[in-house]
Amino acid sequence: xxxxxxxxxxxxxxxxxxxxxxxxxxxxxxxxxxxxxxxxxxxxxxxxxxxxxxxxxxxxxxxxxxxxxxxxxxxxxxxxxxxxxxxxxxxxxxxxxxxxxxxxxxxxxxxxxxxxxxxxxxxxxxxxxxxxxxxxxxxx
Amino acid sequence: xxxxxxxxxxxxxxxxxxxxxxxxxxxxxxxxxxxxxxxxxxxxxxxxxxxxxxxxxxxxxxxxxxxxxxxxxxxxxxxxxxxxxxxxxxxxxxxxxxxxxxxxxxxxxxxxxxxxxxxxxxxxxxxxxxxxxxxxxxxx
DNA sequence: GCCAATTTTGCAACTTTGTTGCAAATGATA
DNA sequence: TATCATTTGCAACAAAGTTGCAAAATTGGC
Ligand SMILES: [Mn+2]
Ligand SMILES: [Mn+2]
Ligand SMILES: [Zn+2]
Ligand SMILES: [Zn+2]
Numbered sequence: 449x450x451x452x453x454x455x456x457x458x459x460x461x462x463x464x465x466x467x468x469x470x471x472x473x474x475x476x477x478x479x480x481x482x483x484x485x486x487x488x489x490x491x492x493x494x495x496x497x498x499x500x501x502x503x504x505x506x507x508x509x510x511x512x513x514x515x516x517x518x519x520x521x522x523x524x525x526x527x528x529x530x531x532x533x534x535x536x537x538x539x540x541x542x543x544x545x546x547x548x549x550x551x552x553x554x555x556x557x558x559x560x561x562x563x564x565x566x567x568x569x570x571x572x573x574x575x576x577x578x579x580x581x582x583x584x585x586x587x588x
Numbered sequence: 589x590x591x592x593x594x595x596x597x598x599x600x601x602x603x604x605x606x607x608x609x610x611x612x613x614x615x616x617x618x619x620x621x622x623x624x625x626x627x628x629x630x631x632x633x634x635x636x637x638x639x640x641x642x643x644x645x646x647x648x649x650x651x652x653x654x655x656x657x658x659x660x661x662x663x664x665x666x667x668x669x670x671x672x673x674x675x676x677x678x679x680x681x682x683x684x685x686x687x688x689x690x691x692x693x694x695x696x697x698x699x700x701x702x703x704x705x706x707x708x709x710x711x712x713x714x715x716x717x718x719x720x721x722x723x724x725x726x727x728x
Numbered sequence: 729g730c731c732a733a734t735t736t737t738g739c740a741a742c743t744t745t746g747t748t749g750c751a752a753a754t755g756a757t758a
Numbered sequence: 759t760a761t762c763a764t765t766t767g768c769a770a771c772a773a774a775g776t777t778g779c780a781a782a783a784t785t786g787g788c
Contacts, residue, residue, distance in 0.1 A: 464735065464784050485774085497738045502775070504736095518658035518718060522746095545710060562702045564717075569724025570685060576718045577704075578658060584709025604755055604764065625745080637767045642746070644765095662775095663745095730788080737782070745774070754765070 450477060461511040461535065468496045472504050473513070482517050482525035482544070482553035515540045517553060518576055525553050538574075547583035554583065590617060601651040601675065608636045612644050613653070622657050622665035622684070622693035655680045657693060658716055665693050684716075687723035694723065 454473045458465045475491045476483065483491075489501050496504075505526055508514040512533035517525040532539045541561055545554045561577045594613045598605050615631045616623065623631075629641050636644075645666060648654040652673035657665040672679045681701055685694045701717045 466736065466784070468737075498774090499739080499776085500737055516660050518660045518716075520656055520658045520664075520716065522662065522664045524660070524662045543704060545706070548713065556707070559704065559706070561717075562704075564683060564699065564702075564719060566685070566699070566719070566721075567696070567724070569727055570719075570721060571727060572719045572721040573688065574720045576658075576660065576716075576720070577701075578716045578718075579704060579706070579710075579712045580714045580716070581706075581710060581712040584707070587709055587711060606755070606765065608766075638745090639747085639768085640766055732787090733785085735782105735784070737780105739779090739781100741777090743774100743776070745772100747772075748770090750768090752766085752768100754763105756763080757761085758759100 450474070453477075457513065461513060463507065463511065468492075468500050468504055469507075471495070472501065472508075476514060476526070476528050480552070480554075482527035482555070484523045484525050486523075488526075511535050512538055517544045517555075518578060519546060519553070520578075520580070527553070527555050530557060541575075543577040543579055545583065546578060546580045547586055548580055549582055549586035552583060552585075590614070593617075597653065601653060603647065603651065608632075608640050608644055609647075611635070612641065612648075616654065616666070616668050620692070620694075622667035622695070624663045624665050626663070628666075651675050652678060657684045657695075658718060659686060659693070660718075660720075667693070667695050670697060678714075681715075684718045685723065686718060686720045687726055688720055689722055689726040692723060692725075 454470050455465050457473065458469055463469060471492055472488060475488060485501060485505060489498060512529055512535050514526045515529050515533065515538050517527060519525055529538065529540060542555055542557045543559045543561055545556055561575045564572065564575065566572055594610055595605055597613065598609055603609060611632055612628060615628055625641060625645060629638060652669055652675050654666045655669050655673065655678050657667060659665055669678065669680060682695055682697045683699045683701055685696055701715045704712065704715065706712055
């Protein structure tokens with residue numbers, strides 16, 4: 449049961465199990481795609497304060513439960529991390545797809561970000577690859 | 589002379605040559621790295637209204653003079669385009685490097701974004717690749 | 729289950745960022 | 759220089775994000 453999984457995940461991350469955390473995690477699990485802060489707020493149907501949503505997203509980030517996806521429209525999107533992320537250490541090495549029609553943002557877990565040869569003296573820690581285009585649901 | 593080049597570029601883009609546009613273009617040319625709206629405002633030493641800066645950046649975007657770089661910190665960065673961008677058509681196919689220490693954001697014009705095999709049904713229009721790490725000035 | 733200690737939440741007040749309408753100022757053109 | 763179109767600054771606003779603090783909820787031991 450999903451409720452149980454949510455509680456497990458919060459416990460595993462050493463977070464106390466609160467209504468807002470449960471609800472927001474549930475929203476991410478149910479949403480197929482990445483969500484902006486604003487989307488999360490809307491889906492809670494005004495049950496939690498804006499500030500609580502901000503703080504919850506921040507906490508989830510720190511604990512490696514969700515990760516951010518940079519987009520060109522100046523709005524950070526958040527999506528669930530996979531197993532291999534942990535507190536303070538994200539390993540989201542997959543590409544992200546942004547559909548220009550429906551706006552859905554998908555984690556393409558199976559497609560890894562290719563390695564890059566940087567110029568002498570540069571060191572890469574993390575690479576974000578965001579593909580904008582048309583998703584399979586929206587293609588003509 | 590740089591002043592002349594700036595005027596040429598504005599003319600070429602069919603923009604009237606105004607103080608703010610000249611000054612803001614100059615700021616981009618002098619800055620080695622990408623700038624946020626806020627950076628631009630600061631460097632104009634309060635000579636232009638915030639709204640003017642917003643509108644100027646927007647105009648430069650539309651005319652293919654600058655392009656945006658998505659970042660994970662929810663602030664769009666802007667950088668000068670190369671020759672092959674034009675009104676309504678950007679061709680910024682290079683990767684961007686964000687230094688985690690000095691914060692500088694560099695266009696690596698010489699490093700092209702690799703192509704990606706997307707799943708069946710997906711179509712890519714534009715790919716953004718942003719590398720976070722340590723730049724050559726900041727390496728220990 | 730109850731209690732004390734700790735953590736989380738909601739609220740208020742605030743700052744920052746971004747948008748819009750409109751009149752005044754400036755730039756292009758002849 | 760005069761005219762017309764464009765651009766700018768201002769004011770007023772909306773949206774996004776931050777901080778301090780008291781009230782409420784959660785945890786863990788009894
Ligand atoms: Mn992802
Ligand atoms: Mn660039
Ligand atoms: Zn779509
Ligand atoms: Zn650096």
